[in-house]
Amino acid sequence: MQFHTEFTPEPLPHRIALTSRIVSIGSCFAEVMGHRLAAHKLTVLNNPFGTIFNPVSIAKLLTMALNGTAPDENRYVERDGVWFHYDFHSSHHARSRNDLREQLMQCLLTTADAIRQADFLLLTLGSAVVYRHIETGKVVANCHKMPGTLFEKYLYSYEYLIDDLKRLLKTLRKANPKLRMLLTVSPVRHTRDTLPLNAASKATLRVVAHELTTWNDWVHYFPAYELMVDDLRDYRFYEADLIHPNAQAHDYIFGKFAECTFDAELRSFVAEWTAISKSLAHRPLYGDDSPTHQQFLTKLLTQLETLSKRVDVSAELTEVRGRLKKCILSEVRNSHV
Template sequence: MLWTTSFDIPEGDNKITHRSSILSIGSCFSTMIGEKLAERKFPVLNNPFGTIFNPLSIANLLEDSALEMPVNTDLMLVRDGLYLHYGMHSDVVAYSQDSLERLIQKKQQQVKNSLEHASLLLVTFGTAWVYEYGEKGQIVANCHKQPADLFEKRLLHPDEIQKSFSSFLNILREINPNIRVILTVSPVRHTRDGIPENQLSKSVLRLAAHDLTETYDFVSYFPSYEIMMDELRDYRFYKEDLVHPNAQAEDYIWQRFKTAWIDSKSFQLIEEFEGIKRDLAHRPFNPDSPAHMKFLDNLQKKLEKYNRDFDFSKEIDQLRKQTQYRGK
């Protein structure tokens, strides 16, 4: 008896290795995949502008970075004494307009460098519902808890997404002819828009992603949304909010992504690094026992070994703190 509907996911060409350079941008699903890649020591720039949900804002941020466009100060605002930008998440914040402008320019330069040298760009579309701000009707990435009457809400058309992303992808192909792009639709349900409205939004995003993969041979699609809706069709795979995939679902989708897009030659290193993470999280019954002392010594040697080729400075510092705490 089958308890789930499974389906084949085409494996990508030019798969990811530990020598690849990756840029992940978009909804919180991009952040999750980026974190799992970073934890396994893949070089990744992960959502530098914070979580961005709608595809037009994603495309604008990428294109402005690639072309070194000046920061649009008309979209800056002050909230609770902090300066924010409507074009990005509240993670991008400063204490003055000048500081915010410099911060955004720094992030744009990071993204530009990444786009020019990356092996892979991972983009996650979260929602096709957008908010237009002001008389010019500029689409914002985040309303930053401002009064609702400042914005007009509407649904994007697939053609708008196609046009906006085509503009960016044409630029991207010029500055980095060898890059691969993976598009995916976030499995996170935007139920605040309404259940039918969320389904409509996801359909628009999926159609736009399909059109882009048909138009550009270096653009592929990874079905994270479809995995959640079909293979994991059960509320036990959601967090308590019944909106976000839980850790079990995230791990399952990660395994599917790993099989489809990561070179099998990297699997052994992935297993080693996952083991190190588990070892660091280990809590012994007796931290002063000879067995645990030996365990820590072996872990330190393992970290020092891999630190020659990968950045394990945080893990080494974490182990050092554990050792110092034990000695008190």
């Protein structure tokens, strides 16, 4: 007897390897996925623009970065002594306009460089509902808690979305011909838009994603949205707000992602690294100076030194060496008591 509709996404024709370079862009789900990829020691630039929900702003920012275009000078806004920019998330802010300009320029340069070197771009579309700044007539990435009367909210049409993203694909392909895109629709529901409008928004994004993957063999779709709403169809997989997937849901979706996108070597490494991560989190029950704990740390240090030939574990090596040194010094002090 089955109690839910379980499915496994089709495997990608080109798999992510341990040496792959990845850029993750988009909604908060993109950030979650980026963090998990980085936690498995993959090289990831994770949501450099901050959380960006709508495809219009995503396309604009990536195009700006790759074309070397400076942020629009008319889009800076000051609130309570802090400066923001309507094309970026509020995580990008500064006490002066000039400081923010420098910060944003560096962000665009870093992103452009990462895109040109990347093997994969993980692009997560969050919502087709946009906010247009009435005075300028332009869509904003974030309203920065400015008065709602300054904006008009509406569902962006499919025709305009597909045009924007097709232009973006051409720009990306020109900048990096070897780049492959993993396209997802965020499973996070935008209930503030009302459930009917959220449904229309997600449907629009899903059709856009289908169209892009149909006509571009280097663009692939990962069904994070379907895994959440069909496979995990239960509120126990949501946070208390009943909107965001919880850690258990993230574990499940990421597991499916790894299964269909990671190559055999990376899957083997992930299993090895997961075991080492548990060892790194381990703390002794009976003090740091026991011979058993010293042996444990020495073995862990050897494992990390072996891994250091494949991935960057410098921070972990420093931590374990420090713990082992402390353990040995504690043993020496006790022996003189």
